[in-house]
Amino acid sequence: MSLLVPGALALLSLAIPLLVLYMLRSRRQRFEVPSVMLWSGEEEFVSAAVPWQRLKITAALLLQLLALAAFAFLLSRPFFEEETLLGPHTVMIIDTSGSMGMENRLDTAKARAIELSAEASDAQLISVVSGGPSPRVLAAFSRDPEGLRTAIESLSVTGGSDELGEALRLARGLATPDRPTTILFLGDGGIPGSVTEPVTNALHVPFDDTGDNVAITGFGAGAGAGETRMFLEVTSYSNKPESVTAELEVDGLSVGSVDVDLDPGQRSQKAIAVEAGPGQVVTVALRDHVDSLPLDDSSAAVLSGSAEVSVAVLGEGSRFLDALLGSISGVRDAAGLPPDVVIIDRDDASIVDRPAWIIAPETPPPGVEVIGVLEFPVITYQRSGEPILEGIDLADLAIAEAQIVNAPGWLSLLRAGEIPLILLGEVDGQRAIYLTFDLTRSNLPVQVSFPILGSRLIDWLGGSRVTTASTAPAGTPIPLVTPQGSTARVTLPDGSRRDLVEGLLTFNAATLPGVYRVEYVAEDGTIVPGPVAARQFVASESTGETRTIAVVDEGTQAAETSQLLREWAPFIAALLLAIVLLEWWVAYGRPMPARRGEGEAAT
Amino acid sequence: MLLEPELRSRLDRLALASRGRIRGAWGGRHRSRRLGESLDFADYREYFPGDDYRRIDYNLWARLGVVLIRLFEAEDELPLRVLVDTSQSMDFGDKFPTAQRLSAMVAYLALASGERVQVASVPGEDSPRIQGPWVRHTGSWPVVESFLESLQPGGGTDLRAAANHVAAATGLRGASVLVSDLLTEGWEQAIDLLGVSGSGVVLQVISPLELDPDLTGDLTLRDVETRQEVPVSVSDGAVDRYRERVRGFIDEVANRSRRSGLDHVLAVAQPGVLDQTLAALVSSGVAR
Incomplete structure (x- = not known):
């Protein structure tokens, strides 16, 4: 004293x-x-x-x-x-990513945040930022404990990954020049790479309760042999063997089930043929199963009807490519005509005049430089939240040899360390996908997910965003095409409805996993059905892994803010x-x- | 007016009683130490010339051949002396008025019983002894009343001298009533002397504030009689010890009185004290 x-x-x-x-x-x-x-x-x-x-x-x-x-x-x-985490001005970023649903982490974090807001003196200001897939400011510079409590309690677990970098930018935007600002991140740490570390002048309050979990980590649709095949991946994050039954429904009607037995840590992939067509909603749920993270026990996909795309293969080609193109609905051989999409397989890619899927070219396209070769690369990074890779796990991908490329401006979807393996970019204004490895010298073609990946790549190159827009990770906005004089109304997975203001181009609050149904309400009350979109729980959140975000300058800031004089x-x-x-x-x-x-x- | 008519009418129905034989100057209603002319047979004795031959018992003379005369009890009046303490210590609260009224009550009771009564003040070193005349019958009540009303408190007290004066009175063995707070030296000898002189009652007059003082703090207490000053710290404990001493003092007076053949009645100077005292006198057999 x-x-x-x-x-x-x-x-x-x-x-x-x-x-x-x-x-x-x-x-x-x-x-x-x-x-x-x-x-x-x-x-x-x-x-x-x-x-x-x-x-x-x-x-x-x-x-x-x-x-x-x-x-x-x-x-x-x-x-x-008194030891306190609060400073003169404290911005609390509360993680609402999917992994925070494990063992009620978010509830614990919310309780801690409410407790902290109640501890604040009259001289202390508190701001609250939701740190989920769509970060937003819930309260700014508040001294009202009740208002803060209401804002904090309004948070719920989403199905997406946290955008910690964006949340930190929001928090730093709330920094007040006249008083030191402390940023508290209340969460499980999110996924690596979601923020540039170390983070300065912030404190991480971790919540790391874990439990057994069995998750649907992949669910997508593919077509082949005149039928719709659903790709299902179930992963066990339990410490004990698990047996689950995944039941599929099409537009709410049960169409079958599949039993999955999993050892601890095992992933199981299934391809299931269903009788369903474009526009129908296929859902899957683990029947009679309870675990620590219920949100990833179900998933949904909206079957889309792709436009017909003509594809030509240049270069060596392979039977895998042929089988792939043959299995994708709406893809036809260009047959000597100018194709919509070209696949350059181990050939010269110096000229790209149309959307191209470039595979280990002899000559890279403009803007890409091959500077070496990497043997037996080990997958270390798969871009999270990318619609093309949604539900696809390439961790087991084995590659004999890959080019080491320098591709500024290209987006890496898959990396081995800092070496990109799959890149997205543009060449002379044309969409391009660059695989730095030979398909035939990898096990990618024999992966169950290869048809899905190939279908999405062709779709993307063909300019169709229907698939990714209709079935996407939670947090992905739903595009709206609201007729003139109408307003959009969205029915959320939990049954609630949102009437949107006129003129919105997207619905950004699609953070819950499930099916979203859009309808347009005309001025005279006429209701026109709109798109149906499925938002899926981000698979990387199902692991429930936690980590501590590295922070620096903690001592400098904390020395001023962590001691409260009472x-x-x-x-x-x-x-x-x-x-x-x-x-x-x-x-x-x-x-x-x-x-x-x-x-x-x-x- | 010291006594209300209602109280006097009650006293008219009572009589003063005596314990044992007395020696009075005049005939009365109380058994005397000497033989006399009453109808109560007392004894025989041999006849001597000059005796009243009407008292010769002729039956015995005829049967025994001895001339005997019959002797009879004498009945004397009970001379009552009322000693009123008029010292300065009695001038506290209602002590002195109470003493006046108690004295008046006892005196009237004696007058109503046909006794002779004398009221006197207790002398002090610097105050003379004042005594009233011997009076008899209730017709003399105004004399007694005016005498009592004329008394004023003041000066010191010499209880021993007053009691000695009573004891030294020759030829009379009556009763005495001492009305005093007895807060003076020599009270023990005074009671002893009064006991020697005959029966009597000690009416100890105490103020309620003497029983339960409401003093507190550092004080200098001054004796109104002796002017002696005592510095005391009147705390709760000191007050408790004082109360114990008061109770002990009263008990000591009562025991001393009992040993001297006197009755002791504590009269607390507060409303109703006359009725309480009269009831105590009746219950102790002093009045009946």
């Missing part, structure tokens, strides 16, 4: 005159009594010449000394330092009042016989 005004303790010196007053011989009053005979034995020696007397320790004296000490102590403003004044004031009341009661309030008669003052 320390004192803000130590000099006030000098008031304790007033105890000296108080004691002197008590030691001064009091002026005795003289009373006449019929006889002093019966008072014999009560006489006390009194020396009239000495004005002092022996100090008598009475309850009143002790209480007065105590009151004086309390008063001096009160004026000296004692305080104690004064004892209210407690001491209450104690002082109690002492004064007790002293008054001792002096005047105690039931004692009143002094009677008029006394004659003694000298």
